[in-house]
Amino acid sequence: MAATTPYGAWRSPIGAALAASHDGHPEYAGAVGDEVWWTVPRPGEGGRRALVRRRVDGTEESVLPAPWNVRSRVVEYGGLPWAGAARERGGPLIVFVDFSDQRLYAFEPDAPGSPAPRPLTPLSPVGGGLRWAEPQLHTARGEVWCVLEEFTGEAPTDVRRRVAAVPLDGSAATDRSAVRELSDGRHRFVANPRLSPDGTRAAWIAWDHPRMPWDGTELRLADVTAEGAFARERTVLGGPSESVAQAEWAHDGSLLAASDRNGWWNLYRVGPDEVTPLCAREEEFAGPLWKFGWRWFAPLPTGLVAVVHGRGATSLGILDPETGDLCDAPGPWTEWEPSLATEDTRVVGVAASPRSAYEVVELDTATGHARVIGAEHRDPVDPAYYPEPQIRTFTGPEGREIHAHVYPPYSPDHAAPGGELPPYVIWAHGGPTSRAPLVLDLEIAYFTSRGIGVAEVNYGGSTGYGRAYRDRLRGQWGVVDVEDCAAVASALADEGTADRDRLAIRGGSAGGWTAAASLTSTDLYACGTIIYPVLDLEGWARGGTHDFESRYLDGLVGPLAEHAERYRSRSPLRQADRITAPFLLLQGLDDVICPPEQCERFLAAVAGRGVPHAYLAFEGEGHGFRRADTMIRALEAEFSLYAQTFGITAPDMPALALVR
Incomplete structure (x- = not known):
């Protein structure tokens, strides 16, 4: 029988080390x-x-x-x-x-x-x-x-x-x-x-x-x-x-x-x-x-073409280019990586689902049979602890659609006291020209199995929904992404799914920008986790990043020469005096895409203002953490931030000192 335990205080077999080993x-x-x-x-x-x-x-x-x-x-x-x-x-x-x-x-x-x-x-x-x-x-x-x-x-x-x-x-x-x-x-x-x-x-x-x-x-x-x-x-x-x-x-x-x-x-x-x-x-x-x-996509010797296709979630299909007929491969996979290869009648790809991590999958187009041939998913814990995603469409400002995946908290061992609503963390993906895939992620399960819900928001600007949806972010970065995440968070609270007083936001890279911009422009969130972020648009545009994205802001914000005030007014670094919610800042010291210098300037602007925060910087890490010890420390620190902010007494809660 499930024990009655407050949200966030549930014991879970999915630890940070387990999540890191499967990252x-x-x-x-x-x-x-x-x-x-x-x-x-x-x-x-x-x-x-x-x-x-x-x-x-x-x-x-x-x-x-x-x-x-x-x-x-x-x-x-x-x-x-x-x-x-x-x-x-x-x-x-x-x-x-x-x-x-x-x-x-x-x-x-x-x-x-x-x-x-x-x-x-x-x-x-x-x-x-x-x-x-x-x-x-x-x-x-x-x-x-x-x-x-x-x-x-x-x-x-x-x-x-x-x-x-x-x-x-x-x-x-x-x-x-x-x-x-x-x-x-x-x-x-x-x-x-x-x-x-x-x-x-x-x-x-x-x-x-x-x-x-x-x-x-x-x-x-x-x-x-x-x-x-x-x-x-x-x-x-x-x-x-x-x-x-x-x-x-x-x-x-x-x-x-x-x-x-x-x-x-x-x-x-x-x-x-x-x-x-x-x-x-x-x-x-x-x-x-x-x-x-x-x-x-990858052509086959028969003249057929293997394709990854879909709206949001993706499938592997076999296209006949002469007739336009498209037949999807059998199987449970809801997300296919752009990693197709063909040999004779075989198609090889990398795919995952909400119940399985990414695997190497082979489709024999002669028989129609699909099977896992490598990196086969094996449940490291009882899959009863995995979250069950809900594919949702929310309504944002001006009636625009917002796509999201909502992962309610769940554990077979625990149930919350009657009348208690769960805390939720809004996840803003990186890119921002990208999207959150519908796959098993043990980082998400780490939180949901402890009683903290997660909502991944494919805000305007995300891919997978056509060019018009993607172009919503042109000139509007720091506006549309922030509004869409807030709309999802507010809707979850309005419908009684989430506790309005225990909402958080987190993101990495461009998602770190959205998290930071959200904390400086709204009081909706009780706290936030900001991971290797963009914090200063002017600095980024003036040589503060690598060549590939050095002119990215021309489309996302507008040319700097024409929109200097827009760059200043949207940058979290320039609006640091508006932040009042506790936050955790995570950064790799070898990051050349979002260099640590921006984090250091942001911390200097916040120092002495009484805002509880922590900064963890990792040597040898770049843009995207890859070492197990880094990922363990970062995930445990994030959970500790939420527990301290939400008033949760969690078993074996990792230590994280918040300074003011």
Whole structure:
């Protein structure tokens, strides 16, 4: 029988260490002949990402020991860091980027004597050095094509990017001039390099400041000469207000692309004279290109196309481009990562559900059978302690729709006293051009199993609901996101779901901005957790971040030269005197996207004003915590903040000293 216990004071088997050990998920699945490979996080090994190999017999192995860390830093968020090719003799050839030096390496795991990986690219003493992403192996040419990011000075914006070819013979390991630059350098950003099946054409995506890739990109096309150079470069799709998120060559040599030209990211066939829609629907077949090498669709040799699609939640479907028919794969998964790969009739992807973490899933299109083949979810505790999400649509200012996932508190061991309403934490996702996925998250379960509800808000500006919904945030960052989160919190209180006096807000990165802006502009929340945030818009716009997002605010807020007052009036740093609620500030000291300097200035502005707060800064952590000890300390501190603020006496409550 469930014990009667106040909300927030419930005992739970889901501890911070358990949540940390399950943080992160498989990424970048790919086929190497009949084998499947992918990367996985290792929080207990300093947060490195390991490369995992699944052999034909189903056995899995981590092919590179610590400290090898298969992760790219291109545009800081990285991208596809490896590629592989099967060979008739000698086993597979693998190329990968190592995080420590960002060099590209070649590795032959089955070679006699197990030789160590050998470098293919040189080091550079300039700025952030040479970085690589999206390797595409072309063994017949003796090359691997990549996105090259090269720093030319010490500033974050002293950088150039090209589509480049790296020789596989290692001749470029000490000779930068041996790298062949392919694209003409006309655009600041390049991604998605793809060589046509017959080797005569190349396609890639390009764009320039101040646009982000979800604002407007161009699909570029070039002829490939007999010498392997690009000729007659031209734009065949996209523009300043049309986002092309991905392009691929079908096996018949036709060019397919995902574009939002109709208000949704749909698929098109791009011909020399016309662009033909393949499945016109008011749902998304792609998403925001935060990481280079994400794949929302992948052509099959049969002419069919595997697609990740949906509104909000996503499914894996098989599209017939000739008829427009779309058939979804069976299974419980509600969220598919943009990590599709194909081999013969097989499709491999990474998927999760509200009852399972991300797994590597294989669909056999010949039989229609889908199965888990890697990183299989195993419940670390009784799933009765998992939250049951409610997919909700709320009404915000001016009658606009707001999408959210509400996770009520629940435990099989406890029930709250009659008449008590639970505390709730509003979660604002990062990005902000992103969304909260509908998946099992043990960080959420950590709170709900203790009696604290969570509501993830896909506020205006989020992806998954079409371009119009995404564009609601243009010029309105710090307004629409704050209003939408507040509307959800107020609605939960009005309907008797949440205790109005025990509401909190939390978020990381752009979500940290929303949390901080909410605490400085409304008295709705009793406290808040602010994680590696943007706090000073002016500082961020004036060189306070990396190149990729250095002009992001032009769209989110407006050009600084034209809207200086808007930058000042919305920045939490400038409004620090308005904050009265307790808060916890969490920051990585190696963060180059949202540097700790902003946190330090914010704390100085709050100091001595009597507002209870705590600041935890973590050495060796960047933008997004990856180490187990960091994640444990951060999660326990967050719970302690809520317990102290909400007046909860919790068993074994972690210590967190709040200063004033």
